[in-house]
Amino acid sequence: MVRVRVLGRIEADVAGQSVDLGSSLQRAVMARLVCAQGQVVSTDRFIEDLWKGQPPPRALGALQVYVSNLRRVLEPGRAPRTAARVLVSAPPGYRLDLDAEVVDAWRFPKLVDVAAAALAEGQPAKALETADEALRLWTGRPYAEFADEEWAVPEVVHLEELRTVAVEYRAEAGLALGRHAEVIPELERHVKAHPLRENAVRLLALAYYRAGRQGDALAALRRTRELLADELGVDPGPPLRALEADILAQAPSLHVPPPTQTPTPAPAPPRPRRRR
Template sequence: MTNDRTNVDTMVIGAGLGGSCQSHTDGGHRTGTGNGDARRIAELEREVQELRRANEILKVYFAKELDLELESNQSALAVEKPGEPALAEMSPAAPPAPARTIRWTAAQPSTIPDPPRPMAEFRALGPIEAVVDGQLLDLGAPKQRALLALLVSKVGQPVAVDVIVEELWTGNPPPSAITSLQAYVANLRRVLEPNRAPRTPATVLRTYGRGYLLDNHVVEVDVHRFSERASAGWEALDRGKPQQALHELEAGLTLWRGQAYAEVADTTYVRPEVARLEELRLSVIEGRCAALLAVGAHEMAVAELEAFTQAHPLREYGCELLSLALYRAGRQADALAVLRTNQRRLAEELGIDPRPALQHLENEILNHAPALDWRPRPGGGA
């Protein structure tokens, strides 16, 4: 029994040391061999070491690529241990190097590029004008100018040749109308795109089917800017910011130089758009006067509104604003006279009564209602 225990202990110790052990017997029979087990354990230990080294090499690789600090144990990889295979002879079990290099760059601040400048700017709130590269263009003969005004009124939409001919020659086109129209288009293209190469498609004034259009992606029109200013002004007034409203509405009104689309304002095709813009302009004037009252500029509002109501006596909102401005300026009798004159005119000319807001205002003026008095808004009303 002692001999058997000694033999077993010797085999285990030998296997643990990785050395070779001779065959042992128990009662004259072979009990096993230690050489195979020892070799297997040694191979496993070697594979573990190789995997560890491969892991450390990959850590160094990625640390260099990512510009990170290397860990302190990298120095151990500088000298290859004796008896260990070189990196090129590593076991296939080692993980392969990544196929793609990972590179990190510092985050760049996000910037929104400025919108591209329009190739041409058109002014249609008055006689038609065109600006390219900051220069006011010579648009040529009256019919050529009328053609451009017609196209600007429908910017972004094609206008058929038949419609253009009908409008430019008021229903009596000469036999040469189409030839003349083509010449007008060629002249306008030349001035609107002076740097366009010969025989290249036009960008601003394009042919579209059997018609022409101004591309709204590359042009700017003052009509659109006016509408944007008007919307911004009314929105500011609704939010209780009369100073901002005053700025927006005045900026919109300064764009006007006369009747919209003056060259073609009387044509059947453009007349509805002219009427729409005129109504919008009058509403913006009233909105500006309401903003003047909101900031306490009563006398200035009176001067503006007296001229306005004389030109447009049936606009009830204008009369309401004028009456309130007169009351706040200390002219109660004049304020009542405005309301009663308006009431009489509506009855005589239209057979209707004033809207309830005017009747309510008259009662408040008679009763000196405190709600009519002006009070500065906190923060200046901006």
Template sequence: MTNEQANSDTMVADPVVGDSCRMYVLPRQRPGDSIGDAPRVAELKCKVAELESELRDLRRTNDTLKMHVAKALGLQLDSPIPGAGFETTRGGKATNAVAVSRRTAPGAVRGETQVPKPTETPTGVEFRVLGPVEAAVAGRRIDLGAPKQRAVLALLVSQVGQPVSVDVLLEELWDGSPPPSAITSLHAYVANLRRALEPNRAPRKPARVLRTRGRAYLLDSRMVQVDVHRFGDRAMAGWQALDRGDPQRALREFDAGLALWRGQAYAEVADTTHVAPEVVRLEELRLWAIEGRCATLIAMGAHEIAVSELAAFTQAHPLREYGCELFSLALYRAGRQADALAMLRAHQKRMAEELGIDPSPALQHLEREILHQAPSLG
């Protein structure tokens, strides 16, 4: 027996990175085994060559798919966290390897936020905008005043670290038709917010949190914390833990991130021209985190729980293919092969009728795997 044979019990081909892939675990000779003759080695080499060819083909397909996803969602998907498709992780008993369907997390989940995230907040100011806007100073929630004053703050938080011009604020607050007194009212709102955010600031001392920049205002990103950033950190940590094969840690991270949501992001100004794109971005990241949490439940062997949560998720978001993929996999793992196939075919029919498109390669691959009860599905 060679040293190479003694060093490892298994030989694992590279996972196919794409919308759908599998990790193939091939048997290798163990110490004391009689297997390992030349024909067997040749057979294994042939199998690896076939897999490498399939890997190259699917990587080319994946590059094309990622380009279309990035164009459609405005995301950067150049550095996957974690790997995509069916990968092997540990679940249930420590000795059983199971395949869990995963996708690449969006760039914004990976922490590629629009502004630098503060490492500390000398002022102790925290904003919560994953729901109605709230603010706290030194851990105590503060009164943000009248609706328009709250809207001013929400608009500034949505662009934290970036100046927001007076003209934009006037247009958004008064729907494009500000009255003659609007500029005076805006100045009063800003002054009130400054007093609330820096209650101990001495008279005539420059504001450190809500600053003036020419004919614009901005919230200094070095002086504040925003729950949007904490959510992104937690979601990123969840995907990374799942990629490392640590589903318990992944579940804690996803749960902590999703617990920050209290309703629609930036609720007071969600429909305004300058905030609506950010609301859409955050909602997409929230759905990715939910799907990541469900993938984690499957990795932990909590198939029935995953089935119940994915049933509600896919009903609310029927065109999300990854949710459908996870739902079908969870059904199959729960011993419901017929329901898993019915789910895939119902989704295929909906996509054809509503969008006129075929299911993704990932779903087509999963259907074949379920039909043949492939061992890679666990």
């Protein structure tokens, strides 16, 4: 079985053993295929992306060598002159024929969707377990050395945004399970990294309140109000305003709800369209 990881350093395992994906351009071929989500990448698109619009005279031949080398690495037992089953030829180019479960960047969004559905269905324990599983896939910035390439940027941005959503789903589930003290440290780090994410601030303020830290909860909301005004010239949205009013009133609704009343999570961001 082949497994591919791009949520950090680009790596692959074959039959449980790590394999060498070769030179930088050869690894870029692999990364570009993963980025295409199993769709065909044309040879013209490969040449444009790998050499940034300035291909060498024999770029197509070089690309074919990289593909051939990757095929030997990914299918070491394949008999000569038999069709490849992982990195397959598909006119007008190539694609990866792998299940989403064995490619971390393909599996991660599916796990986030499962966590969201579990929250919406009042199953916070399942949501927490699934969000943890999703976040454990990450070891660094997606696509590593290629993260700033034009062809990779939309996917990197999408995955990083989806990761922030997964962190918030995990916190939402933890709060629903009464684990407010446990979620505070991660939420503090999360809000520090994403100070304009109102949902993150909402979760942190709620966690503070449930931990008996009403002053910290109100301070977090006040800082966000000031930051939104300074940075964007806007007021907090209705969820933050309602939470502030509820905290000041010490509303009973702020206590841990039964699982069937767990708030519906914010939707995950849509996946951007990619060039083929």
